[in-house]
Amino acid sequence: MQSDSVRQELRRSIKDAASRQDVSAVVKLCRTLLATSDKPADAMFCASAFSGIADALTGHLAARRLKAYVVRSVTVEPILPFLTTEAVLSNYVLDLHVGGYGSYVDELLNPQSALARFKPDIIFVLLEMDDIAGRLPELCADGIGESVDAEIEESVARVAQLLRSFRSANSARILFQGCLVPDSSSLGDVGDANLPHSLTSAVHQLNQRLAALCRTISDCVFFDVDHLAARYGRANWRDARMFLASRLPISAASFSAYSRGLIRSLSALFRAPRKVLCTDLDNTLWGGVLGEEGPDGIATGSTFPGNCYLEYQKFLKQLSSRGILLAIVSKNNEADVREAFQVRAADLGLRLDNFVATKISWSEKSDSLRELAKELSLGLDSFVFVDDNPVECEAIRQQLPEVTVVAAPVEEPWKLVELLSAQSFFDAAVVTDDDVNRLNEYKAQAQREELANSAGNRDEFLASLGIVCTFLSALDAPLARSVQLLAKTNQFNLTTRRHSAAEVEEFAASPGGQAVAVRVRDRFGDAGVVGLALARNQGDSCFIDSLLLSCRVIGRGIETALLAHLADNAIKFGATRLIGEFIATKKNAPCADFYLDHGFIEDTSPRNAQPDSVFYQLDLTAAAPASPQWLTLEGNESNEPSASAVVTP
Amino acid sequence: MSPQQVPSSLRDILADILEISPDEVTPEAGVGTVDSWDSFRHLQAILAIEGEYGVQFDPQRIAELTTVALIQTELEAKGVAL
Numbered sequence: 001m002q003s004d005s006v007r008q009e010l011r012r013s014i015k016d017a018a019s020r021q022d023v024s025a026v027v028k029l030c031r032t033l034l035a036t037s038d039k040p041a042d043a044m045f046c047a048s049a050f051s052g053i054a055d056a057l058t059g060h061l062a063a064r065r066l067k068a069y070v071v072r073s074v075t076v077e078p079i080l081p082f083l084t085t086e087a088v089l090s091n092y093v094l095d096l097h098v099g100g101y102g103s104y105v106d107e108l109l110n111p112q113s114a115l116a117r118f119k120p121d122i123i124f125v126l127l128e129m130d131d132i133a134g135r136l137p138e139l140c141a142d143g144i145g146e147s148v149d150a151e152i153e154e155s156v157a158r159v160a161q162l163l164r165s166f167r168s169a170n171s172a173r174i175l176f177q178g179c180l181v182p183d184s185s186s187l188g189d190v191g192d193a194n195l196p197h198s199l200t201s202a203v204h205q206l207n208q209r210l211a212a213l214c215r216t217i218s219d220c221v222f223f224d225v226d227h228l229a230a231r232y233g234r235a236n237w238r239d240a241r242m243f244l245a246s247r248l249p250i251s252a253a254s255f256s257a258y259s260r261g262l263i264r265s266l267s268a269l270f271r272a273p274r275k276v277l278c279t280d281l282d283n284t285l286w287g288g289v290l291g292e293e294g295p296d297g298i299a300t301g302s303t304f305p306g307n308c309y310l311e312y313q314k315f316l317k318q319l320s321s322r323g324i325l326l327a328i329v330s331k332n333n334e335a336d337v338r339e340a341f342q343v344r345a346a347d348l349g350l351r352l353d354n355f356v357a358t359k360i361s362w363s364e365k366s367d368s369l370r371e372l373a374k375e376l377s378l379g380l381d382s383f384v385f386v387d388d389n390p391v392e393c394e395a396i397r398q399q400l401p402e403v404t405v406v407a408a409p410v411e412e413p414w415k416l417v418e419l420l421s422a423q424s425f426f427d428a429a430v431v432t433d434d435d436v437n438r439l440n441e442y443k444a445q446a447q448r449e450e451l452a453n454s455a456g457n458r459d460e461f462l463a464s465l466g467i468v469c470t471f472l473s474a475l476d477a478p479l480a481r482s483v484q485l486l487a488k489t490n491q492f493n494l495t496t497r498r499h500s501a502a503e504v505e506e507f508a509a510s511p512g513g514q515a516v517a518v519r520v521r522d523r524f525g526d527a528g529v530v531g532l533a534l535a536r537n538q539g540d541s542c543f544i545d546s547l548l549l550s551c552r553v554i555g556r557g558i559e560t561a562l563l564a565h566l567a568d569n570a571i572k573f574g575a576t577r578l579i580g581e582f583i584a585t586k587k588n589a590p591c592a593d594f595y596l597d598h599g600f601i602e603d604t605s606p607r608n609a610q611p612d613s614v615f616y617q618l619d620l621t622a623a624a625p626a627s628p629q630w631l632t633l634e635g636n637e638s639n640e641p642s643a644s645a646v647v648t649p
Numbered sequence: 650m651s652p653q654q655v656p657s658s659l660r661d662i663l664a665d666i667l668e669i670s671p672d673e674v675t676p677e678a679g680v681g682t683v684d685s686w687d688s689f690r691h692l693q694a695i696l697a698i699e700g701e702y703g704v705q706f707d708p709q710r711i712a713e714l715t716t717v718a719l720i721q722t723e724l725e726a727k728g729v730a731l
Contacts, residue, residue, distance in 0.1 A: 038700075039662075039697065039700060039701060040666070040693065040696055040697035040700055041661065041662040041665040041666060041697045041701070042665070044665045044666050044668075044693070044697070045665045048665075048668050075689075075692070077689035077692070077693070078689065078692050078693040078696055081693075241705065241708055242696075242708070244708075245708030245711070246692060246708070248692070252696040252697075252699065252700050253700065
């Protein structure tokens with residue numbers, strides 16, 4: 001704990017910065033204050049400071065403003081300042097509304113409830129075990145209770161009905177909190193651990209079933225509060241006195257850990273994970289300096305301290321298994337590094353070909369990162385940089401502020417994995433096949449570039465790739481992949497609307513609506529589902545709401561094929577005009593002229609639309625866009641809403 | 650009475666929680682005289698005070714601690730040196 005004078009000084013600086021509306025200073029200072037103080041008064045102080053600068057936070061720091069509704073059966077009010085504060089530290093501004101104490105059933109089921117009228121972006125569903133499965137403690141009392149499984153089934157069915165019924169009428173994202181395993185029961189620790197139907201095992205089972213339920217509901221994340229309680233200590237997580245007297249579910253000492261957990265889960269619903277981890281080698285991927293100690297001198301392998309580095313290597317390999325790309329950024333001699341990976345292969349958890357790219361040279365690391373971003377066609381804001389050298393870390397922080405920097409603890413190498421997993425930047429509630437195949441796809445891209453250099457003209461080159469486009473319904477992409485594309489695609493994204501799964505379903509289900517995804521493969525590999533378009537006919541016009549393509553496949557005519565496909569469908573549905581919309585962002589300049597390049601003319605007729613929207617129109621009776629000849633088209637997209645349009649499986 | 654009679658640590662906590670100026674935290678300030686002092690702020694204030702001084706109040710007493718002076722007296726009764 002810092003001395004009180006330091007704390008008072010920080011608070012004064014926060015007040016000053018807030019009165020100057022210097023938002024980044026306020027956030028930075030509050031972060032410092034809260035990192036060392038868990039006093040409720042300080043959280044309240046920061047929450048007040050933030051509420052005075054909410055507009056500037058969304059304006060200057062591009063914090064995302066979310067209308068959040070808390071559906072609860074417990075007292076949450078004392079926790080709210082912590083929640084607001086943790087949200088701002090993760091760059092969200094929450095407009096919080098708390099529902100009635102006992103009215104959660106009505107709020108979720110009634111389409112005219114206060115919740116529905118509030119039109120939230122997200123709902124937090126915070127219930128207690130006695131609301132979800134109140135009979136469990138009694139049924140588990142003998143530890144062999146026959147009816148425990150049935151009670152769990154019924155409880156999950158009740159929750160399923162609440163959530164599904166809510167989802168059918170409302171597209172707000174859902175954070176559903178699981179149950180807390182009680183710290184003690186009448187069976188005692190031994191009975192809890194050994195009896196087949198102890199309360200402990202029943203609540204674990206209940207939580208697993210609830211998590212499985214959440215997976216079947218679109219835009220819904222399961223918040224495992226019990227996992228968090230176990231991490232911070234179950235004994236101190238709840239204050240029985242305050243729970244029984246005021247139905248406060250969390251002890252005051254746990255408010256910030258709890259709020260941080262809630263916001264981390266919320267983030268998975270609104271933010272795409274980072275895609276690339278760039279690691280340094282010396283004293284990061286292995287112990288010691290390769291150039292000085294030689295390949296046999298570096299620390300890695302099964303004995304301490306080499307096993308600390310092996311743990312990190314294994315962690316990286318696991319990240320790579322779910323599609324996080326690994327790259328090496330190191331100041332070393334490339335030949336030495338190759339030798340080390342060969343000589344020490346048995347002691348290393350990674351091979352060189354687990355890395356999508358390597359930048360091993362003596363040039364500045366910021367230059368290496370810029371080159372990597374270009375080669376992988378990824379924004380620097382999807383990069384994480386891990387390095388033990390504080391000077392390198394600081395240089396990246398200053399020169400490339402979009403990159404997340406993790407300083408490897410050189411004196412305590414056993415802490416690196418813990419440090420990385422505590423961060424939310426790789427969090428994903430959903431992993432798709434396309435994520436898993438990403439490494440191969442990026443490697444195939446490198447091979448394609450090689451071919452591009454050898455092939456004569458562009459058309460010949462593209463024809464030689466043997467590209468096949470398959471059109472399918474966005475609901476079958478699968479839907480989770482479609483939503484992921486909407487959430488993640490920045491460069492080739494004409495409107496950058498981050499639609500939810502429910503909104504995609506609306507396009508697919510409405511008459512004259514289209515929700516089309518495109519899967520692409522070529523002779524080097526299957527890129528998976530990489531493009532998406534949403535459109536809707538209104539009168540004689542077809543309005544293209546969203547059209548996007550993963551940057552990995554831009555420039556091969558796939559965008560034209562997607563447009564041609566939309567146009568074909570629009571004509572079938574009776575449209576004679578195609579209306580395209582473009583909303584400029586910091587990142588989507590590569591597609592600014594997309595509609596002009598495809599024969600559209602600017603459409604300046606007044607519309608009720610976002611002020612930064614630019615519209616284009618194309619007369620479909622004169623010329624409909626056609627797909628490039630080098631592409632082979634396949635389509636099994638049906639215009640009828642498919643079976644998966646229904647949320648419940 | 651002057652605000653100096655409220656010990657500064659207690660005064661600052663209540664000012665933060667109730668979002669009022671420290672000068673307004675007088676011994677007689679309480680539920681009914683400070684607009685923002687509703688039942689939830691009361692709970693919040695009690696939790697903050699418990700955390701600050703390392704004490705726990707009896708839940709039945711919590712509802713009765715409705716002024717700054719009453720809170721101060723209760724803290725002193727628990728042996729807290731203010």
